[in-house]
């Protein structure tokens with residue numbers, strides 16, 4: 001009895017803790033705009049990923065790095081699928097620090113496909129100092145790193161409101177319905193018309209938020225489409241095996257059954 005009691009007690013404490021946690025978290029339900037990449041057959045929308053890259057690079061990249069992405073990824077299958085030529089042009093618009101050269105000095109050169117995305121700040125401290133003491137997190141895997149993933153990030157982008165009366169916010173702090181604690185040290189990054197889409201799509205706040213979050217979701221999980229494809233094939237394969245096994249079972253047992 002004694003032996004069983006302790007793990008049981010720990011389990012109860014753990015359960016009640018996680019229930020109370022999820023109850024607290026559920027108080028603010030996240031927005032769910034519906035994503036093309038969700039679900040078993042989910043796929044990214046190429047045009048959306050290209051627009052999302054445009055929003056990232058024209059707006060978010062002023063503060064947020066994406067240091068695990070290379071310019072080459074922009075033209076790889078399963079992503080925004082810019083042509084290699086387009087990706088080369090994109091890369092060449094960034095200045096990359098390279099070196100040292102034969103004189104032992106660092107120099108800058110235009111970016112190449114193999115370079116990682118150039119970040120806005122040289123290090124975390126510089127980023128924090130430039131943003132009033134708040135670090136703009138790297139966005140390479142942010143969708144994976146946050147509970148609620150794509151829905152959460154979309155909700156934060158759409159969640160700016162006036163603070164409830166009586167709530168006083170410090171300078172540089174904004175009210176956000178979906179940020180834990182409702183306070184965020186990032187001013188609303190996307191106002192309608194913030195970018196002029198190359199493909200002519202109207203850049204409403206919802207549209208840009210959706211596009212940039214789709215882009216971030218792809219960055220965090222670049223092999224999603226390949227994974228879905230493999231999953232689908234595996235299931236078809238298992239189905240065929242099941243049918244074969246079923247009929248061979250029937251055949252093997254038919255002799256015995258017919259004798260009975």
Ligand code: HEC
Pocket residue numbers: 055056059060061062063064131134135136137146153156157183184185186187189190212
């Ligand atoms: C002017 C700088 C700036 C720009 C531009 C900017 N951000 Fe931020 N962002 C920040 C800072 C600083 C934080 C940290 C806020 C905090 O911790 O309170 C942040 C936090 C965030 C968070 C919250 C992450 C978390 O910790 O849960 C998200 C999501 C986010 N940014 C998305 C974006 C997107 C998407 C864009 C582009 C559309 C963007 N940001 C543009 C500075 C910026």
